Amino acid sequence: MGGVPELPEVEITARLLDRALAGAEIESATAPGINALKTFDPPLSQLTGHRIAAVRRRGKHVIVETDGALALLIHLMSAGRLQLYEKRAGPRDRTSRLLVRLADGRELRLREFGSKQAAWVKLLAAAELEQDGALATLGPEAWPDPPSLADVLDVARPLHTLLRDQRTIAGIGRSWVDEILWRAKLSPFKRGNDLDDDERARLREAIVSTLTDALAHYEQVVQLPVPDKLPMPLEIHRHEGEPCPRCGETLKSVHFEDYVIAYCPACQTDGRVLKDRRLSRLLR
């Protein structure tokens, strides 16, 4: 898979599109092929003639604001990309879920790769955006200024689960959580309410520095259109069997039905190698 978009991937997408699209006039907006549009009123045709005011991120969502008091709320899910093309690619693109044509000849496409068609779009009144269920349930942003972890992680659930729970803290998913916990030298299965002050401080620092570094990398290597395959600079996630970049110990993994946790036994679990079955029960 070309990389599931999480906070850094959605943030670089929004940033680059904001720089490129602010002020651009919308000629038409349609949802061709399998319909990703989850709202029907107002219709997409209401966007015609309006200008894009800003593109920003909230959690793992992209928000395209227009000057017409309407906003597009977009979730890329596991395999969506929001791609800006300088020229029109033509009407027959079966991977496009949303097609926004601009008056200057450019074209913004929500494209989706892989077998699952899950990416979605909502057209909402800008004033109602924050009340939409997708945004209203989100916890505070993980980046750039995460909330007090003493408050949000004070729960008897494993860190790996807690950090990926968008209601707890927004933006982190299955890839970056492995990098963050490795950087903080914390076990994925340590309970949120078992952290001491020093561990909480390490974790907060790891969240900020890991996501900041990822974004700095993307600023160097990603240009529009955002590539189908994201150049995610992961060192731990999906690197089981390789040496730990810090201590050289072999990275291990725990497999679950639809995801894999990677970790360094020496750096994170006091040398213990975690068994799949026991821990899959612990993670429930």
Ligand SMILES: [Zn+2]
């Ligand atoms: Zn290590």
